[in-house]
Amino acid sequence: xxxxxxxxxxxxxxxxxxxxxxxxxxxxxxxxxxxxxxxxxxxxxxxxxxxxxxxxxxxxxxxxxxxxxxxxxxxxxxxxxxxxxxxxxxxxxxxxxxxxxxxxxxxxxxxxxxxxxxxxxxxxxxxxxxxxxxxxxxxxxxxxxxxxxxxxxxxxxxxxxxxxxxxxxxxxxxxxxxxxxxxxxxxxxxxxxxxxxxxxxxxxxxxxxxxxxxxxxxxxxxxxxxxx
Numbered sequence: 001x002x003x004x005x006x007x008x009x010x011x012x013x014x015x016x017x018x019x020x021x022x023x024x025x026x027x028x029x030x031x032x033x034x035x036x037x038x039x040x041x042x043x044x045x046x047x048x049x050x051x052x053x054x055x056x057x058x059x060x061x062x063x064x065x066x067x068x069x070x071x072x073x074x075x076x077x078x079x080x081x082x083x084x085x086x087x088x089x090x091x092x093x094x095x096x097x098x099x100x101x102x103x104x105x106x107x108x109x110x111x112x113x114x115x116x117x118x119x120x121x122x123x124x125x126x127x128x129x130x131x132x133x134x135x136x137x138x139x140x141x142x143x144x145x146x147x148x149x150x151x152x153x154x155x156x157x158x159x160x161x162x163x164x165x166x167x168x169x170x171x172x173x174x175x176x177x178x179x180x181x182x183x184x185x186x187x188x189x190x191x192x193x194x195x196x197x198x199x200x201x202x203x204x205x206x207x208x209x210x211x212x213x214x215x216x217x218x219x220x221x222x223x224x225x226x227x228x
Contacts, residue, residue, distance in 0.1 A: 046153070049179035049181075050161055050184075057207065059084075059210050060085040060206060061082070061085070061204075062083050062202065064083050065202075066078065066080070066197070068195070069198070071193065071195060078098075079095055079098060080096055081096045084215075086210055088107075092105075101113065104216075105215070106216055108124070109124060111219075113220075120220075120225045122225065146167065149161060149163060160177065162176050170192075175188070176188040176189075182206075184201065186199070187199050
């Protein structure tokens with residue numbers, strides 16, 4: 001899989017969820033949650049691959065590489081880590097390079113830990129997702145009410161699908177997904193500021209056994225805790 005996020009002077013994990021003290025409601029994280037947790041089927045090659053990917057998906061673990069391109073298409077950031085998911089509502093992003101950061105959603109709270117700053121941010125998961133497309137996770141609103149789904153056909157040996165937000169105030173303008181078989185290999189997001197975020201996933205494990213405590217976060221002793 002593949003994803004992209006723009007370069008920032010602040011740690012990526014904090015940019016991913018917050019700008020100042022405000023949640024970025026239309027971020028990559030929201031989009032990823034929607035993509036991995038939704039079950040709405042569509043006709044067409046790309047959408048059919050998306051449906052097959054989602055069918056019976058309970059857990060997922062994959063290594064990822066993230067590349068950030070700025071508005072000039074210049075690479076501004078490259079990072080690596082491990083993604084773990086447990087449906088519904090639990091996920092963990094372990095960033096290992098170039099610096100360590102951690103994002104954990106335990107079903108009730110989202111925790112962001114920066115080991116270099118020894119700083120923890122937390123927020124109610126329900127509040128963090130309220131008023132965003134991710135709110136679809138808690139109600140019966142069909143996925144396609146928030147996104148136009150476009151089958152892009154085969155490219156580079158993969159089936160591509162595009163999700164276009166229907167909300168004119170969305171901070172991203174397009175999400176591209178690429179599937180090989182029933183595996184999501186790439187994801188690319190373009191935002192309103194001309195930045196592109198790409199993730200490439202490898203060593204993908206579908207429905208592996210995962211320990212409950214992988215999605216439990218206890219703030220390290222001595223760390224600063226910022227509750228939102």
